[in-house]
Amino acid sequence: MARRPHLKAGFRRVxxxxxxxxxxxPGLMFMLAPFPLLLFALLAVVFQLGLPRDLPIVVVDQDRSTLSRQMVRVVDATPEVMVAYKAGxxxxxxxxxxxxxxxAVVLIPSRTERDVLAGRRPEVVLFYNNQYMTPGSLVARSVGGALGTVAAGISIEARVARGADVESATQAVTPIPVRQSALFNPSLEYVQFLLAAVMPTVLQIFIGASAALSFSRDRQGIAGLGRSLRLGGxxxxxxxxxxxxxxxxxxxVLWGADALLFGPMGxxxxxxxxxxxxxxxxFVLASQMLGAAAALLARDTVSAxxxxxVITGPAFGFTGITFPRLSMNGFSDVWANLLPVTHYLELRTDNxxxxxxxxxxxPAFGWLVVLALAYGAATLLLLWRHGRPRPAAVPEPAR
Amino acid sequence: MIAAFFREIVAALNAIWADKGARSTMLGATLFFSVFFPQPYLSEVVRDMPVAVIDQDGSTLSREVIRRIDAADAVAVARYAADMPSARALFLKREVHGIVVVPPKFEQDLLAGRAAPLATFSDGGYFLLNSVMSSALSNAARSLGAEVQVGRLTASGVDMTQAMAIVEPLRVTAVPLFNPTGGYASFVLPAVFVLILQQTLLMGIGNLKAGRRPAGPLSTLADTVVYVGLYALWAGVVLVLLPWVYRLPRIGDIAVMYAVVVPFLFAVTAMGFAVARLIPTREGVIFFLVVLGMPLFFLSGVSWPTEAMPELLHVLSLAIPSTTAVPALVRVNQMGADIQSVETTILVQIGLCLAYSALALLVDWVKAKPAA
Structure with missing residues (x-):
């Protein structure tokens, strides 16, 4: 039986x-699609709520009056917060x-109601845990807002008692209402904000690592990169x-995750x-080139x-999605520009x-193209250097 | 026996030093990540975020409210725009991150006691910038509004105290306990440092043990002692020394910290042995751990509350030592929690250590059977 002739050297053969x-x-196959999609599913489940609800807080009600009970009720009624504990x-x-x-702890001191009625402006204090900043500030905002409505109600009553009509009293309570609207992502959904940004960042790790593995293994193989070059021509x-x-x-994977995000996840x-x-x-090409260039610079597969x-793992902090780029130091700003994912996320936000x-x-698209070209050129240069046929059997000079 | 154990200890130390991968993860990477990772966050808070103003009133009071917005630390009025389209264009070019519109008749309405609203547009795509905008605006609006109201009431013959009592009958004060400046580095880094300890320790064990035949009990014990000992030192560096270098708040008791750190490191070491047996190649172990870093951070509940995750996911995530150790160590170090507040975590870590040790032994047993 005649052997099938080898394919001609070229793209198809490589x-x-x-x-x-x-x-x-099988490990590599798992890494290509199932593993990133599993991680996407995991992150989607983590952020499934979009906005946290019923975060537990403590109330210390030392007043035990009609007013203090009203405050507790109003606070408990906000969707973000739940009065889970009452402490003495x-x-x-x-x-x-x-x-x-x-x-958070809401402290309603004793005699609050009496002092309000006497016009002594008592103080209700909200202690919130700002170490857990996301839930902490969310709780502070909604509890503060709820207590503000209670205070506004009292203020309206006082004005009406002084002879004002209800409408002008209501307007007088917040003389300068701030109508804030988020220009983009108006519902302030975490799914849009975090999940859509975390996924490409994780994917950049996968893409870079798989390119690094592929090139590094060829290089470590017995035939070395020379063989790959012969296959490709x-x-x-x-x-x-x-x-x-x-x-x-x-x-x-990238578009599959997007399809889920914009389809079923709404x-x-x-x-x-x-x-x-x-x-x-x-973005995918630039991340591949980055991984390949790193692999060809590193000495072995593990270092690659x-x-x-090291390059892609901590990338998320540099992208400016959580802590903004305008407040970063010079080093971080330069480093962020060298990461494909920074520009990809900016383009995503823009578009x-x-x-x-x-x-x-x-400009962001230009950055992405320049990064792809620069890392690609580095890859080709290193491929040429490591893959060119070497004069065989020349012993290394003894060191 | 003792002498043999000491020989094993020396052998374990030598193994770390001799293996380039282990040396660079367990010695180099821990330090490198602890210095590299904090860089973007070091300025802690947003200062002078540029905003654009459209002043359609051009009155004394409109200029006053703009001055108060500009006076906030976090924002700076960078541009005056003529209309919404031009302000929007600045926004899209990221030259400003917020727009404030002072409508016509702002002063007139305010002085007449009618509501004089401000319209603001913030950036919903970046949560921190969005909240910076909203707090700067509401502070400026509230303070000016209250002053105008008190002025109106006193002008109509009400005395000052009474006017204040009408305008603000109940004072609501929000006090941030812990991380009082709301610094972003103070919030993220204490949690990330714990995660760096876990991930580099796992990678180091993966480098040393993946794909190798399991050693005897004495040698495994010596390895464990060496890894836990080495990382107990690292814990001192990244959880005590680095926060001091970066001026992050740290008020905890070091003894309580180690009461959590030591069982945590035993649990991570046991997990490392188990993972090294389950994933046969060093490349595989390293890759797996690099990719998992970020999801593990979100599972710890420091940034995204555990209450907002499905119960089942939270229960499953307890299998990873960092899930409970990260928040517990943050509570001890940054919030000054005592040992009673973290005893559940300590028990969970001991349980994980036992469970992963059992898993590692089980894998050995299953692998050994066909040969027998």
Whole structure:
């Protein structure tokens, strides 16, 4: 039986060789699609509520009056907060905070009602746990708002008692109402905010690591990168053939996660789909090039992975999604610009959340393209250096 | 026996030093991440976030409210815009992160006792910027509004105390306990440092043990003592020394901290042995741990409250030592919690240590059977 002739050297041959490599490693296959999608599902479940509800707080009601009971009722009625504990003293309330069972203590001192009626302006104090900043500030805002309505009610009554009509009394209570609206993401959903940002950041780790593994393994193999280059014929064909299977896989994951986000999870998509596809593609390519360049610089596979981990692992803090870039130090600002995910998330925000015109997004898109080209050029250069045929059997000079 | 144990201890220390991967994760990476990771957060709070103002009134009081907004530390009035489209364009270019509109007749309405609303537009895509905007605006509006009201009442013959009592019959004061400045580094870093300890220790064990044959009980015991001992030192560096360097608040008792740290490190070490047996390659272990870092941070409940997660997920996440150790150590170090407040966590860590040790032994037993 005649053996089938080898495929001609080129993209297809490297591509198929890479596919065979992936097929031979179940661990790698798991990493390509199921694992990132599982993590996405995990994060989606974590943030499923969108906004926290019924966060437990403590009330220390030392007044036990009609007014204090009204305050407790109003606070408890806010959706974000639940009066879970009633403590006798502030010290007991503090213990509940320290053991992590509650996020805030509302202290209503004795004689509050009497002092209000006498016009002595008593003070109700809300102690909130600002160490847990997200729930802490949420609780502070909603409890503060609820107690503010109670105070406003008293103020209206006082004015009406002095002969004002209800409408002007109501207007007088908040002379300068602030009508705040969030320009984008008006519902202030955490799903849009965190999940949509965390997923690409985690994916950047996967993409970089898989590229690093692929190149590093070839380099550590007996035949070395020379073999891959022979399969591909040219540098460009070799690199693109090796990248392509992963590009396809991760684009599917990226867009699959988006499909879930904008489909069943109901996030709003307000921008251009074509542009979304374009910067998604460049993001995946840039992250692959970053991983490959790191792999070709590192000495072995474990160091290559460690390098990718160091670069992509802490990336989230630098993207400015949580703590804004305008308040970062110079180093962080430069470093953030070197990470593909920073620009990808900015483009996502511009396009999906803000529906910004394309010219606004050009600088960020330019950054992403430049990063892809720069890391790609580094990959090709290193591939050429490590993969060119070496004069065989020249002994290393003794050190 | 004792001598043999000491030989094993020396062997375990040598193994860490001799293995490049273990050396760089257990010695290098811990320190590197503790320095690198904090960088974006070091300024702690947002200062002078640029906002645009559209002043359609141009009156004394409109300028006064704008001055008060500008006076807030967190925001700065950077641009005056003529109309909404031009302000919006500045917003899209990220030259400003908020827009304030002072409507026409602002002063007239305010002085006449009618509601004089301010319209503000903030950035819902960035939560911190959004809340910075909302607190700066409501403070400026409330203080000016109260002054105008008190002025009106006193002008109509009410005395000052009574006017204050009408305008603000009940004072509501919000006091942040712990992290009083609301610093972002003070909030994130104490939790992240604990996670760095866990992840680098797991990676180090993965480097040393993944794909190798399990050693005897004496050697495993010596390894455990060395890892826990080494990381107890690291815990001192990243949980006590670094917070001091970065000026993060830390008010906890070090003895209570170690009462949590030591069982936590035993649990992580046992988990490391189990993971190294379940994932056969070093690359696999490292990759798995790098990817898991961020999800584990969110599961700890420091940033996203556990109350908002499904109960089942929270119960499952208890299997990871950091899930309970991160909040417990934050409570001890940053909030000054005593040992009673964290005793559940200590028990959970001891339970995890036993469970992962049993799991590791079970894997050994299953793997050994076919050979027998």
């Amino acid at each position: 591509f198929l060789a890479e596919l065979r490599q992936i097929g031979a490693r 003293t502030l010290a007991d309330g503090r213990l509940l905070l320290l053991s992590g069972k509650a996020y 040219t540098l460009l064909r070799t690199a693109s053939g090796k990248f392509a299977p992963y590009t396809f896989a991760y684009l599917l 996030a709003r998509f307000g921008g251009s789909l074509a542009f979304h596809i374009a910067y998604g593609l460049v 992975l460690a390098a990718v981990g 999906i959340l803000r529906g910004a015109p394309l010219d606004i997004s050009l």
